Amino acid sequence: MARVVIIGGGPGGYEAALVAHDLGAEVTVVDRDGLGGSAVLTDCVPSKTLIATSDVMIDMTAAPELGINFEDPSGDAATTIKVDLGTVNARVKALAAAQSRDIEERLSRRGIRIMKGVGRLGKGAGAGGGQVVATAPDGTDQALDADAVLIATGAHPRTLPTAQPDGERILTWEQVYDLTEVPSHMIVVGSGVTGAEFASAYLSLGIEVTLVSSRDRVLPGEDADAATVLEDVLTRRGMHVLGKSRMESVTREGDTVTVTLTDGRQVTGSHCILALGSIPNTQGLGLEEAGVQLDDGGFIRIDRVSRTTAPGVYAAGDCTGGFMLASVAAMAGRIAMRHFLGDAVRPLNLREVSSNVFTSPEIATVGVTQAQIDKGEEIAEIVRLDLAGNPRAKMQGVRDGFVKIFARPGSGTIVGGVVVGPRASELIHPIALAVSANITVDQMAASYTVYPSMSGSLAEAARRLHHVD
Ligand SMILES: Cc1cc2nc3c(=O)[nH]c(=O)nc-3n(C[C@H](O)[C@H](O)[C@H](O)COP(=O)(O)OP(=O)(O)OC[C@H]3O[C@@H](n4cnc5c(N)ncnc54)[C@H](O)[C@@H]3O)c2cc1C
Ligand SMILES: NC(=O)c1ccc[n+]([C@@H]2O[C@H](COP(=O)([O-])OP(=O)(O)OC[C@H]3O[C@@H](n4cnc5c(N)ncnc54)[C@H](O)[C@@H]3O)[C@@H](O)[C@H]2O)c1
Numbered sequence: 437m438a439r440v441v442i443i444g445g446g447p448g449g450y451e452a453a454l455v456a457h458d459l460g461a462e463v464t465v466v467d468r469d470g471l472g473g474s475a476v477l478t479d480c481v482p483s484k485t486l487i488a489t490s491d492v493m494i495d496m497t498a499a500p501e502l503g504i505n506f507e508d509p510s511g512d513a514a515t516t517i518k519v520d521l522g523t524v525n526a527r528v529k530a531l532a533a534a535q536s537r538d539i540e541e542r543l544s545r546r547g548i549r550i551m552k553g554v555g556r557l558g559k560g561a562g563a564g565g566g567q568v569v570a571t572a573p574d575g576t577d578q579a580l581d582a583d584a585v586l587i588a589t590g591a592h593p594r595t596l597p598t599a600q601p602d603g604e605r606i607l608t609w610e611q612v613y614d615l616t617e618v619p620s621h622m623i624v625v626g627s628g629v630t631g632a633e634f635a636s637a638y639l640s641l642g643i644e645v646t647l648v649s650s651r652d653r654v655l656p657g658e659d660a661d662a663a664t665v666l667e668d669v670l671t672r673r674g675m676h677v678l679g680k681s682r683m684e685s686v687t688r689e690g691d692t693v694t695v696t697l698t699d700g701r702q703v704t705g706s707h708c709i710l711a712l713g714s715i716p717n718t719q720g721l722g723l724e725e726a727g728v729q730l731d732d733g734g735f736i737r738i739d740r741v742s743r744t745t746a747p748g749v750y751a752a753g754d755c756t757g758g759f760m761l762a763s764v765a766a767m768a769g770r771i772a773m774r775h776f777l778g779d780a781v782r783p784l785n786l787r788e789v790s791s792n793v794f795t796s797p798e799i800a801t802v803g804v805t806q807a808q809i810d811k812g813e814e815i816a817e818i819v820r821l822d823l824a825g826n827p828r829a830k831m832q833g834v835r836d837g838f839v840k841i842f843a844r845p846g847s848g849t850i851v852g853g854v855v856v857g858p859r860a861s862e863l864i865h866p867i868a869l870a871v872s873a874n875i876t877v878d879q880m881a882a883s884y885t886v887y888p889s890m891s892g893s894l895a896e897a898a899r900r901l902h903h904v905d
Contacts, residue, residue, distance in 0.1 A: 437460065437461065437778070438461045438462070438583045438584070438777060439459070439461065439462045439464075439580075439581055439582050439583050439584075440453075440461045440462070440463045440464070440582060440583065440584050440585075440773065440776070441463075441464045441465075441555070441568040441580050441582040441584075441585050441586075442454045442463065442464070442465045442585075442586045442769075443466050443467075443555035443556070443568060443585065443586070443587050443588065443589055443721070444457075444465075444466075444467060444468075444473060444555075444586075444587065444588035444589040444590055444598050444717075444753070444755070444852065445465050445466075445467030445470070445471040445472065445473055445550070445588075446472065446473020446474060446475050446476070446588060446590050446753060446754075446762075446765060447472075447473065447475050447763075447765040447766040447769070448473075448586075448590070448752035448753025448754070448755075448765035448766065448768060448769040449465055449467065449473065449586065449588035449753070449754065449769060450465065450471055450473075450539055450543060450769075451765075451766035451767075451769045451770055451771055452586050452588065452752060452769030452772055452773045453465050453543055453548050454542075454546070454548075455540045455769075455770045455773040456773040456776075457546050457547065457548050457772060458724070458823060459773065459777040459779055460582050460776055460777070461773070462547065462549075463548045463549065464548075464549040464550075464551060464568075464580055464582075465543065465549070465550050465551070465572045465601075466553055466554070466555035466568065466580075467550065467553075468551065468552075468553065468554050468555075468780050470536045470540075471536050471537075471539040471540040471543065471550065472532075472539045473588075473590055474590050474591075474592075474754075475532075475590075475762045475765070476532055476535050476536050476539065476612075477532050477536055477550035477608070478610040479609065479610070480641045480762050481531065481532050481535055481634060482528045482529070482531075482613055483609065483630075483634070483637075483794070484527055484530050484533050484794055485525065485527065485528045485532070486525075486612075486613075486637055487633065487636075487637050487794045489519065489524050489527075489641070489649075490636070490637040490638075490641050490796065491640070491796065493517065493519065493640045493641055493642065494526055494796050495542070495639045496517050496713075497517075497640075498833055499717075501833050502832075507753055507866070510763035512516075517642075518618075518642065519618060519641045519750070520591070521617065521618045521641075522616035522617075523616055524641075524766050525612075525613045525614070525615060525629075529613055529866055542636030543681055543726075549569050549863075550576070551572070552572065552573060552843070553555045553570045553571050553572040553573060553578075554570070554571045555569070555570050555571075555721075556568070556569050556571075556720060556721045556722045556895070557569075557585065557633070557721060557722035557723065557725070557726045557728075557749070558722065559578055559579070559580075561582075561585060561722065561726045561749060562725075562726030562727040562728065562746035562747065562748065562749055563745070563746075563747060564747040564748040565579075565581075565582060565583050565584070565728070565748050566580055566582060566585070566748065567580060567581055567582065568580045568585055572703070575781060576827060576843070577599065578851070579641060579877060583748065583776075584671050584748050584749075584750060584776045585748065585749050585750070586742075586750045586751065586769060587718075587728075587736060587744070587749065587750070587751040587752075587755060587767055588717075588720065588751065588752045588753045588755065588765065589717040589718065589721065589724070589751060589753075589755045590716075590717050590753060590755055590765075590767055591714035591715060591717055591754040591760065592714065592715055592717060593606065593608040593610060593710065593712070593715075594710075594712045594713045594714055594715050595710055595712065595713060595845060596683075596685075596710075596712070598684060598686070599625070599683060599685055599686040599687035599710055599712075600686075601710060602688060602887045605688050605691070605693050605706065605707045605708065606686050606688055606707075606708050606710070607707065607708065607709050607710070608694060608710055609630055609634065609709060609710075609711060612634070612695070612709060617637065618641070618642075618643060619638070619643055619705075619706045619707040620644065620705075620706040620725070621643070621644040621645075621704075621705035621706045621707070622635075622638045622643050622644070622645050622646075622705060622707050622708070622709065623643060623645075623646045623648065623693065623695050623703055623705040623707070623708040623709070624638075624646070624647045624708075624709045624711060625648045625675075625683045625695060625708060625709065625710055625711060625712065625715070626649075626650070626710065626711035626712045627647055627648070627649035627650070627651065627654040627656070627711075628655070628656070628657065628713065629655065629657075629658075629710060629793050630711040631647065631649075631654075631709070631711030631795075632647075632654050632655050632666065632793060632795050633793065633795055634709050634711060634792050635647040635670065635675060636666075636670060636794075636795035636796050637796075639670060639673055639674070639675050640796055644674075644676075644761040645675045645676070645703075646675070646676040646677075646678065646703055646705060646890060647670070647675060647676070647677045647678065648678050648681050648682075648683050648695060648697070649679050649680075649681060650674040650680070650681065650682045650683075651676060651679070651680070651681050652668075652680050653667060653679065654667050654677065654778070654871065655793065655799070658793060658799055658801065658804070658856045659799070659801060659805060659806055659807075659840070660797040661806070661838070661840070661854070661856075662801075662838075662854055662856045663799075665797065665836055665837065665838070665856050666793075666795055666797065666856070669796070669797060669837070670795075681697050681699075681701070682684070682697060682698040682699075683696070683697060683698075683712075683905060684696045684697060684698045686710070691706060691758045692704055692705075692706070692779055693705050693706065693707060693708045695708055695775055696748050696883060698744075701899055714754065714755075714760065715734065716733070716734050716735045716736070716754065716755045716757065717754075717755055717772065718730055718734050718735065718736055718755050718795065718837065718844060719734070723736065726746045726749060726800075727745060727746040728744045728745060728746045728749055728751070729744070729745040731757065732830075732843060733757060735755065735756055735757030735758075736751040736755050736757075737756075738751050738752070738756045738768070739783075740771075740783035740784045741770045741771055741775040741781055741783055741784075742756075742769070742771050742772035742775065742784070742787075743772075743775070747783050750772035750775070750776065751772075751789075752765055752768035752769035752771075753768060753769065753779070754764030756768065756788070757775045759786055759789055759791070760864060761789065761791055763789065763791075764784075764786070764789055766782070767784060768784055771783070771784055772791060781836070787803055787804070787840075787851075787871065788802070788803070788868070788871055788872045789802065790802035790863065790865070790867075790868040792860060792861035794861070796858075797837045797857050797858060797860065798856070798857065798858065798859065798860035798861055799850075799854070799855075799856050799860060800854070800855045800856075800860035800861050800863065800864035801853070801854050801855075801864070802852055802853055802867055802868045802871055803842065803850075803851050803852025803853065803867070803868075803871040804816055804842050804851040804852035804863055805852060806818060806840070806842070806854070809842060809852070810822075814851070815840075815844065815845065815868065816842040816844055816845070816846050816851055816852070817840050817842070817843050817844075817901055818840065818841075819840065819843075819897045819898075819900045819901050820838050820840045820897075820899045821838060821840075821893050821896055821900070822838045822840050822841070823835075823836070823837040823838055823839070823857050823881050823890065823893060824836075824837075825893075826888075826890060826892060826893045827859070827887075827888040827891050828888035828892065829890060829893075830887050831888065832858075834857060834858060834890075836856070836857070837855075837856040837857030837860070838853070838854075838855075838856050838857070839853070839855050839856075839863070839893045839894055839897050840853055840854040840855075840897070841853045841867065841880075841894070841897045841898060841901065843875065843876070843877045843901050847876060848876040848877040848901060848902075849874050849875070849876050850867060850871055850876065850877060851871060851900075852867070852871060853867035853870075853871075855867070855894075857890065858890075859890075859894070863894070866891065872876055877898040877899075877901040877902055878898075878902055880894065880895060880898035881898040881899040881901075881902045883895060883897060
């Protein structure tokens with residue numbers, strides 16, 4: 437029986453463990469912090485649970501327009517509804533812990549061995565087999581023989597020597613769930629996906645928010661039109677967005693946090709979240725000794741079937757960089773195990789990955805991007821339809837957002853798209869399906885959508901690119 441040892445129990449690791457077990461391997465997962473990894477315990481699941489609360493707040497704030505008034509005679513929901521952050525965060529933590537337990541039970545039930553501890557490559561690793569050394573919390577080492585090893589150790593928040601979290605008012609995204617009091621003014625530094633999501637969530641919870649963005653617009657990596665819509669909405673709702681503003685340092689005195697920018701300006705608030713990106717957890721794993729190459733950022737180099745440069749050592753997820761998403765980590769882990777165990781394997785295709793920024797409005801994307809089309813790297817026709825013209829959107833009081841479809845000229849094959857709006861994460865799926873199944877705009881235009889529905893805008897956009905009458 438092939439022996440597989442997996443270091444790291446996040447989506448990259450635990451999904452791989454399930455596949456390897458189903459394919460007949462003897463599987464051990466060595467994990468330091470808890471099954472589910474950062475995705476479940478500190479990153480993805482907690483942030484989306486917090487955002488579930490902030491989404492309800494947004495709906496409540498919009499209620500008067502739809503004819504619902506609260507007891508306050510002013511009818512201004514924002515002034516009468518208050519969030520209890522202690523309760524919200526207790527719910528967040530309980531839900532994350534429960535999900536981690538569920539995953540642990542799922543693996544244990546199948547007979548997958550779980551070892552709590554820190555793993556590293558040991559004797560013979562990188563030569564087509566070898567050992568993993570697991571150090572238990574009591575400090576004892578155990579050597580595990582493996583025919584293949586999967587490294588899925590994830591990443592951790594980046595901080596600066598001049599911006600050190602104190603866990604109370606200067607926070608990484610992992611520490612925000614310890615807050616029990618509502619911050620009076622949250623400064624979010626970094627306007628990537630993490631920064632934008634927290635800034636949007638706290639604003640929706642009724643908190644004053646300043647977003648320090650080093651670029652000229654928020655979400656520099658996302659569709660430019662989508663980022664512009666989001667920035668407009670956030671600014672309209674009262675967020676202070678400081679563009680082209682690079683943080684130099686963050687200091688705290690008593691209850692006041694001061695963010696100093698590189699041009700000397702200062703912003704003061706009650707709390708600050710550092711959302712400066714991630715550092716891969718690739719130190720102390722014995723990677724270099726085993727011949728596993730890292731890139732300049734310290735991420736593990738892998739090919740499309742998750743092989744590292746060392747025979748018998750695979751890697752998946754955030755420790756490999758690229759698309760740092762739970763879904764991609766899970767797929768790369770599964771692919772690694774299928775490859776090692778000789779099952780049919782489809783190499784990772786990042787073209788098919790759909791992702792979502794859980795701001796309000798949400799921004800969902802898949803496939804080819806407009807930036808690639810504008811640069812001439814991809815040839816595609818573009819259609820954009822604003823949701824403001826959609827009947828369902830009008831009924832629901834939705835004014836901001838759009839759908840965009842990219843299709844090959846001639847064949848009309850859909851190669852990508854963007855949705856900005858409420859629940860864009862759900863609305864992107866027909867486009868994602870179209871991209872992975874090579875569906876054309878003609879086929880999408882011919883499908884029935886419910887009337888009235890937001891998805892009607894997808895079919896309408898496809899009709900605009902319809903080639904055959
Ligand atoms: C704030 C935030 C929100 C996010 N939201 C989303 C989202 O909505 N959707 C989405 O798809 N993605 C989201 N992501 C990204 C997602 O969380 C990551 O892509 C995902 O966690 C990667 O999974 P992983 O298995 O590679 O690593 P992780 O989830 O980080 O798991 C790695 C595990 O390895 C363990 N480990 C590390 N070193 C060792 C060692 N030496 N020995 C043993 N164990 C070790 C760690 O303790 C951890 O348990 C978000 C990220 C952040 C920061
Ligand atoms: N919804 C989701 O799926 C989700 C949510 C969060 C994160 N993620 C994933 O995690 C990965 C990392 O995203 P992220 O946003 O954490 O990191 P990021 O690296 O994408 O963004 C960090 C931002 O901080 C800025 N920054 C760095 N130093 C700064 C300074 N001194 N002053 C001001 N700004 C500074 C950078 O310019 C950058 O824009 C992404 O790949 C993303 O896909 C996904």
